Amino acid sequence: MHEETISSKKIYQGRMLGLRDDTVKLENGRISNREICEHPGAVAIIAFTSDNKMVLIKQYRKPVEKVIYEVPAGLVEEGESLKHAAVRELEEETGYRAGKIEKSIDGFTSPGYSTEILHFFIASQLKETKKNTEEDEHTEVHIVTLEKAHQMVEDGRIEDNKTIVGIYLAERYLKT
Secondary structure (H helix, E strand, O other), rough: OOOOEEEEEEEOOOOOOEEEEEEEEEEOEEEEEEEEEEOOOOEEEEEOOOOOEEEEEEEHHHHHHHEEEEEEEOOOOOOOOOOHHHHHHHHHHHHHEEEEEEEEEEEEEEOOOOOEEEEEEEEEEEEOOOOOOOOOOEEEEEEHHHHHHHHHOOOOOOOOOOHHHHHHHHHHHHHO
């Protein structure tokens, strides 16, 4: 299966995201269009306290117009290694520095329209430092057991897919 790109038109380039309209030729010869959101990639951190509780953050998300629970996450800056981005984002959003951080899995967030790849990391041996969120960012840290996190998914308090994936990765990590 393949779609041949005939043309690509840049529609918008913002600080973080780009949008383009690609004209493609399908395998059956038909011509179609694909609207594609260009994203630089991000990291998500599944962080554990010394007693194996998960570190979540709570923050307002404008696109969905509500406060949601999430695992710490953020963009990878240009030229930055994935590991460095994970360490930086964890400390910025939670005030914890990881003594140990290891790569887990990668996954596309919404491959039907976005190029974003989310890189998951497992962080442990946490030490409290100082939360250093960006000017336009406000987060609250919430420490929960894995059982409580599952319960929060089931009762609708956790709606964020990267966090749901993170909970399953946490479960796998704690079993090893």
